Amino acid sequence: MRSRRTVDVPTLVREAREGSPRALGRLLTLVENAAPELREIMAALAPHTGRARIVGLTGSPGVGKSTSTSMLVSVLRRRDLRVGVLAVDPSSPFSGGALLGDRIRLVEHALDPQVYIRSMASRGHLGGLAWTTPQAIRVLDAAGCDVILVETVGVGQSEVEIAGLADTTIVLLAPGMGDGVQAAKAGILEIGDVFVVNKADREGAPATVRELRHMISLGDRTEPHLWRPPVLTTIADRGEGGDEVLEALDSHWAWLQEHGQLEERRRARAAGEVQALALEQLRSRMGSPTEGVLREVVDEVLAGRLDPYAAADRVVADLA
Amino acid sequence: MRSRRTVDVPTLVREAREGSPRALGRLLTLVENAAPELREIMAALAPHTGRARIVGLTGSPGVGKSTSTSMLVSVLRRRDLRVGVLAVDPSSPFSGGALLGDRIRLVEHALDPQVYIRSMASRGHLGGLAWTTPQAIRVLDAAGCDVILVETVGVGQSEVEIAGLADTTIVLLAPGMGDGVQAAKAGILEIGDVFVVNKADREGAPATVRELRHMISLGDRTEPHLWRPPVLTTIADRGEGGDEVLEALDSHWAWLQEHGQLEERRRARAAGEVQALALEQLRSRMGSPTEGVLREVVDEVLAGRLDPYAAADRVVADLA
Known part of the structure; x- marks a missing residue:
C-alpha cells in the first residue's frame, strides 16, 4: 500500500463532474477502499444524483455477459448517451482490485470518453454488493452517466442483490448451458425484467426461449398492471439483437414510470443503502x-x- | 405452507438430547425457518453446548466433497464418535429445503443412529451462512454430536464464512481441476488448516501437492507458534487416506488447545453470532x-x- 495522499474532495468531485476519467477513477477507488473521505464525497455528490438509469445484467459464467455488455454500450452510444459500466465480481472477497481478465470485449470502448468502465471486487463486505456498489453508482450518476450498466456473475445471492439495485434487471441465458433453465427455476424468474437468450445461433435456442416463456406465463405475474418480462434473443458477438434489447429497456422504463414502480424501486434501494450504513455504524459501535x-x-x-x-x-x- | 403446530420446546429439546432424529430434524427446521421459538430453543440448549468439535470442509464443485465427507464419517464412526453433518448450499437463496441431489454417497450412513445428516440452504439470509449455520451447529452440539462436519461448496464468501465457524477447516482440492491452484491463490491458503488433494490417483496429483506446499511455504505462516497446514492426499471413493486426514484433524485440535487458539476461534465465532442477532434486531427496529x-x-x-x-x-x- 502506498501512503495515502490528502484528498481534495471538492476539486475531485468537480473534475469528475466535468468528465475527468482520472477523477472518476480516484473516487471509485476511495469507494472500494471504504475511505474516510466517503462521507464528504457522498455529501458533495448528493445534489447531483438520481438522474441515471440503472440497468443490471446478470447470468451464469459463460453466457456472454461481457460481450452483451459491450453490445449494449454500442447501442447506447449510437443514441449519444453517456454510459458507465460497473463489472462486479462477488466471488473475489480477497482480490484487491479490478479483474479485467475477460473484459477484452470492452476494450473497443476504452478510448471513448463517453464510456467509463470499471471492474470492482465486492470483497466480502457486509452485505456483499449492498455495500460498495450503490456508492459506486452514485459516483457515476453524479458524474453525468445517463445509463449505468451493473454487470455481475450470477452466483447465489449476487443476482438477487443486483435486482435490488437496478431499475431494470436483464437476465442473460444461453442455450445448451443445461443450468440455464435450472437457474431460472432457482429464482431468476422473479428478478428478471428482461430475459435475453444469447448465442441464439446455437442449437437449442428456440427451446430455451419457449421454456422460459412458458415458465414466465406460469408465474405470479398475471395481474393487469404487472410487467410481463419479454424473452429476447441475441448473438452478442456479432452485435445482433442489441437494438431490440434497448427497446425492451425503454418499454420497461416507461412502464416503471407509468405505474409508480420507479419511485418504489428507488425508495427500496435508498432504504437498503441507508440501512446498510446505519448497521455498519452500529456494528462498529x-x-x-x-x-x-x-x-x-x-x-x-x-x-x-x-x-x-x-x-x-x-x-x-x-x-x- | 402447512399451518404451524404449537411447539413444545422443552419436550423437543429433551427428545433431541436423548437421540431422537425426529426431534433433531424438527429443531433444525425451526432454525431454517427462523421460527419465533428459536429464542426459547437456544436458551434451553445453551447449557449443553460447547462440547462438539466443528470441522469445516470446503472446495470447488467436483472435488469430491460428498465422498470425502462420507469417508470422514466412516473413520469417525470407527472411533465410535457421534457425528453430525451439515451440508450447506449457499447458492440456493430461494430453495425451501434440503437439496440431497449429490448426497448419495452419504446414504451408507443413513441407517446409523449415531450419524445425523442434514442439507441446508442458506437462502440469502443476512450474512448468509452466518445466520442459520451457527444455530444449527448449536442444535447438533447440544444433541450430543462429538464431531460436526459442516460441508459447503466453495463459491466466493462461503468458504471464508465457514472458516469463521469451524475449529478446523479442511480445504479439498482435486488435481487437474485447473482452478484448484487458482482458487488457492484467491484466498483459500489463508483459511485452510488441513489441505486435502482428493482423487490422488489422477494425473497431476503430485504436482498439485507440490504447488500447494510451495505456496504454503511462501505464506505468512512462518512464526514458530503458527500452524503449518499439512497437504494430504486421498482417494475418497475408495476410502483411501481417511485415517491420515483424521490424524491431521487430531494434530490441529491439539495445537488449537496448546496455543489458546480454540478459545480464540470460539470467542470470535460466538461474537459473530451475537453481533449478527443484535444487528438483525436493530434492523427490524x-x-x-x-x-x-x-x-x-x-x-x-x-x-x-x-x-x-x-x-x-x-x-x-x-x-x-
Whole structure:
C-alpha cells in the first residue's frame, strides 16, 4: 500500500463532474477502499444524483455477459448517451482490485470518453454488493452517466442483490448451458425484467426461449398492471439483437414510470443503502469480542450461561 | 405452507438430547425457518453446548466433497464418535429445503443412529451462512454430536464464512481441476488448516501437492507458534487416506488447545453470532422504507437533499 495522499474532495468531485476519467477513477477507488473521505464525497455528490438509469445484467459464467455488455454500450452510444459500466465480481472477497481478465470485449470502448468502465471486487463486505456498489453508482450518476450498466456473475445471492439495485434487471441465458433453465427455476424468474437468450445461433435456442416463456406465463405475474418480462434473443458477438434489447429497456422504463414502480424501486434501494450504513455504524459501535459488553456476553455464551439471543439483547440495550 | 403446530420446546429439546432424529430434524427446521421459538430453543440448549468439535470442509464443485465427507464419517464412526453433518448450499437463496441431489454417497450412513445428516440452504439470509449455520451447529452440539462436519461448496464468501465457524477447516482440492491452484491463490491458503488433494490417483496429483506446499511455504505462516497446514492426499471413493486426514484433524485440535487458539476461534465465532442477532434486531427496529424515520430520510435522499451517510446518522440517532 502506498501512503495515502490528502484528498481534495471538492476539486475531485468537480473534475469528475466535468468528465475527468482520472477523477472518476480516484473516487471509485476511495469507494472500494471504504475511505474516510466517503462521507464528504457522498455529501458533495448528493445534489447531483438520481438522474441515471440503472440497468443490471446478470447470468451464469459463460453466457456472454461481457460481450452483451459491450453490445449494449454500442447501442447506447449510437443514441449519444453517456454510459458507465460497473463489472462486479462477488466471488473475489480477497482480490484487491479490478479483474479485467475477460473484459477484452470492452476494450473497443476504452478510448471513448463517453464510456467509463470499471471492474470492482465486492470483497466480502457486509452485505456483499449492498455495500460498495450503490456508492459506486452514485459516483457515476453524479458524474453525468445517463445509463449505468451493473454487470455481475450470477452466483447465489449476487443476482438477487443486483435486482435490488437496478431499475431494470436483464437476465442473460444461453442455450445448451443445461443450468440455464435450472437457474431460472432457482429464482431468476422473479428478478428478471428482461430475459435475453444469447448465442441464439446455437442449437437449442428456440427451446430455451419457449421454456422460459412458458415458465414466465406460469408465474405470479398475471395481474393487469404487472410487467410481463419479454424473452429476447441475441448473438452478442456479432452485435445482433442489441437494438431490440434497448427497446425492451425503454418499454420497461416507461412502464416503471407509468405505474409508480420507479419511485418504489428507488425508495427500496435508498432504504437498503441507508440501512446498510446505519448497521455498519452500529456494528462498529459494538466493539470487539475482546472488550466491553460484547466481551462480557461472549464469555457468558462460551460458558453456556447465556444463549446468543439473550446476549444480543444485552448488546442492543447497551447501544441505546 | 402447512399451518404451524404449537411447539413444545422443552419436550423437543429433551427428545433431541436423548437421540431422537425426529426431534433433531424438527429443531433444525425451526432454525431454517427462523421460527419465533428459536429464542426459547437456544436458551434451553445453551447449557449443553460447547462440547462438539466443528470441522469445516470446503472446495470447488467436483472435488469430491460428498465422498470425502462420507469417508470422514466412516473413520469417525470407527472411533465410535457421534457425528453430525451439515451440508450447506449457499447458492440456493430461494430453495425451501434440503437439496440431497449429490448426497448419495452419504446414504451408507443413513441407517446409523449415531450419524445425523442434514442439507441446508442458506437462502440469502443476512450474512448468509452466518445466520442459520451457527444455530444449527448449536442444535447438533447440544444433541450430543462429538464431531460436526459442516460441508459447503466453495463459491466466493462461503468458504471464508465457514472458516469463521469451524475449529478446523479442511480445504479439498482435486488435481487437474485447473482452478484448484487458482482458487488457492484467491484466498483459500489463508483459511485452510488441513489441505486435502482428493482423487490422488489422477494425473497431476503430485504436482498439485507440490504447488500447494510451495505456496504454503511462501505464506505468512512462518512464526514458530503458527500452524503449518499439512497437504494430504486421498482417494475418497475408495476410502483411501481417511485415517491420515483424521490424524491431521487430531494434530490441529491439539495445537488449537496448546496455543489458546480454540478459545480464540470460539470467542470470535460466538461474537459473530451475537453481533449478527443484535444487528438483525436493530434492523427490524428501523422499520420499513414506507414509515417512520427511515421513510423521512429516504425521502430526503431521493430528493438529493441528504446523502446516505447523513441519513444513516439520523436512523442510528433515532434508535438510541
